[in-house]
Amino acid sequence: MTDPIFHMITGGPRPVAPFSHAVEADGWVLLTGQMPTDPTAPDAPLPDGVVAQTRAVMRNLEIVLKGVGLDLSHVVQMRAYLTEFERDYAAFNETYQSFFPADRRPARTTVGVTALAVGALVEIDCVARRPAGAAP
Known part of the structure; x- marks a missing residue:
């Protein structure tokens, strides 16, 4: 196993807690949950x-x-x-699915929670896989 690479993305969303934007190991890239903040105006209302x-x-x-x-x-x-969850699940799904072709949707879990950072209604994290032979 290669040593993990800890990524902080220049111009990326301002972290709302102490974390890296992404961590990569052996071609797997784990992204921290993102909030609905504006990277160009991180203090703007959601x-x-x-x-x-x-x-x-x-x-x-x-x-x-x-x-x-x-x-x-x-x-x-x-x-x-x-x-x-009950109020927003259908609208969330309708919006979410527009980001992926119908035959290339990632595996997904959706969880109802009592609260999220910055008062957000939604947060999403993900796992990506770098193509074989591609450099980090």
Whole structure:
């Protein structure tokens, strides 16, 4: 096993806790859960509603993935956390699925939680796999 690489992405979302944006080992890239914050204005209010927040979270995941030379097509697993599961699950799914072709959706778990950092309605983390032979 190679030593892990700890990635902090320049221009990436400001961390809301002490963590790396991503950690990579042996071609596996684990992304920290992203919040619906704006990387260009991290103190701005969060977008209104789960649809806008889901889009913001997915954009932040794309920023981190791009920072390590990957994109959503490399994602093999995602975990989503919703604070208003029953209310927001359908709208979340509708928005989430727009980021992936129907035949290339990652494995996913969605969990209802009581609260998330920064008062977010949604947070998503993921695991990506670097293509064989591709450098980190």
